[in-house]
Amino acid sequence: MIKKVRWIASLSNGQTLHEERGNFKTIDGELSPWLRLLSYATENNLSITSIALTFDERTRYNLPSLGKNPKFHAFAQAAKPVAFNFFRKLGGDVIDGKVNAETADHFAVIEAQYEDGKVIQVWVDDANGNTWTLMV
Amino acid sequence: MATFTFTLQGSSDTVIGATDRLQFAGAGGFDAKVPVGEYNDTTHVKSNADANDSDGNSPRSVKYISGTQADWGDGTELLTAITEAECPLKINFSDAASVAITDAIFYAYDGSTTTAVPTGVTFQAAEQGDAAWTNAEGSASALSLTDQGAATSHDYFIAVSASPESVGLKSAFAIRVELTYS
Numbered sequence: 098m099i100k101k102v103r104w105i106a107s108l109s110n111g112q113t114l115h116e117e118r119g120n121f122k123t124i125d126g127e128l129s130p131w132l133r134l135l136s137y138a139t140e141n142n143l144s145i146t147s148i149a150l151t152f153d154e155r156t157r158y159n160l161p162s163l164g165k166n167p168k169f170h171a172f173a174q175a176a177k178p179v180a181f182n183f184f185r186k187l188g189g190d191v192i193d194g195k196v197n198a199e200t201a202d203h204f205a206v207i208e209a210q211y212e213d214g215k216v217i218q219v220w221v222d223d224a225n226g227n228t229w230t231l232m233v
Numbered sequence: 234m235a236t237f238t239f240t241l242q243g244s245s246d247t248v249i250g251a252t253d254r255l256q257f258a259g260a261g262g263f264d265a266k267v268p269v270g271e272y273n274d275t276t277h278v279k280s281n282a283d284a285n286d287s288d289g290n291s292p293r294s295v296k297y298i299s300g301t302q303a304d305w306g307d308g309t310e311l312l313t314a315i316t317e318a319e320c321p322l323k324i325n326f327s328d329a330a331s332v333a334i335t336d337a338i339f340y341a342y343d344g345s346t347t348t349a350v351p352t353g354v355t356f357q358a359a360e361q362g363d364a365a366w367t368n369a370e371g372s373a374s375a376l377s378l379t380d381q382g383a384a385t386s387h388d389y390f391i392a393v394s395a396s397p398e399s400v401g402l403k404s405a406f407a408i409r410v411e412l413t414y415s
Contacts, residue, residue: 100235126385129330131415187326188411189237201237
C-alpha cells in the first residue's frame, strides 16, 4: 500500500524535516524515515517541537505544538505537549477477500502527549485523507 | 510500501489470496462439516470458485482441546509445545524500510463491526509460545501478539481453532489483524 500520508516534524534547533525528502527518504532495508529521525534527534540532543501530517503533499493536519509564534491567542493559551510521536496503523481481514492492500485499512497517526498523561491523536486515512481526532 | 500476507502453512504453504477464504472443516477434510459444539479437525484455503487451494499442501490444523491443550496431529499436547512450523496461520508484514511493530492484535468478529463477536462461532487463537488459548472474539478480547524490533519482514505464527454453535454456514465470521508500525 502506498503511503500518501507523511509526517513533517520541527526540531528544537529550528529545522523542519519532511518524510520522503532529503535524508529522510525511504531506503530499502534501512531504518524507516521516522526511526532515523528519532535517531538523528537523539544523536544531536534535539527534541521535536511540532509534528504534522500531509496527505498527497496538499492537505496538512497539525497538532498543538511548542511553537513560539502562535497566530491566535487561543494557541498561546493552550496547554503545551511534552512529547510527540508518529506511527502507522494497519488493519486487514483474513477472510472474505479483505487481505489485499486495496481493502486493508491504513492510517498515519501523530500524537501529542501531555504532562497529565493525556494524549491527543490525529488519524489520517491513507486511502482518502479523511481524519479523526482521538483523546486517549 | 507495506504488505500483509496471510499463509496457511503445510508441507507447502498456501497463500490466502484476496478472494480466498480460510475454511475450518471436519475430520473428513475439505468441505467436511464440523459438528455443532466441536472444534475443527482440518483447515483449508477455499477459493472464490469453491476450489480447494490448499489441496496437496498437507495444510496444518490445530484443534482446541482445553484452555491450555490442543491437538495438531499427534494427540493432545500442551499448547506450549507447538512449533512455529506447526501453527496453521502465518501472518507476514513487510515494508521496504526496517520498521518496528507494537500493539499487534488478532481477533475474530462478525465481518462488519470489529467490536462484535462472530455470529454462531466460538473462536480460539494463540500465538506460538503462548501457554493458553485466547477466546479472541471481538476487538476487546483480541489476542495480543508479541512486539517485534526493527526489520523489513515480520512473521507471526498463530494457532486457530473454531467451533460452530449452531447448524449452517457461518458467514458473519471474519478474522482480523491490526498492528502499529513506525
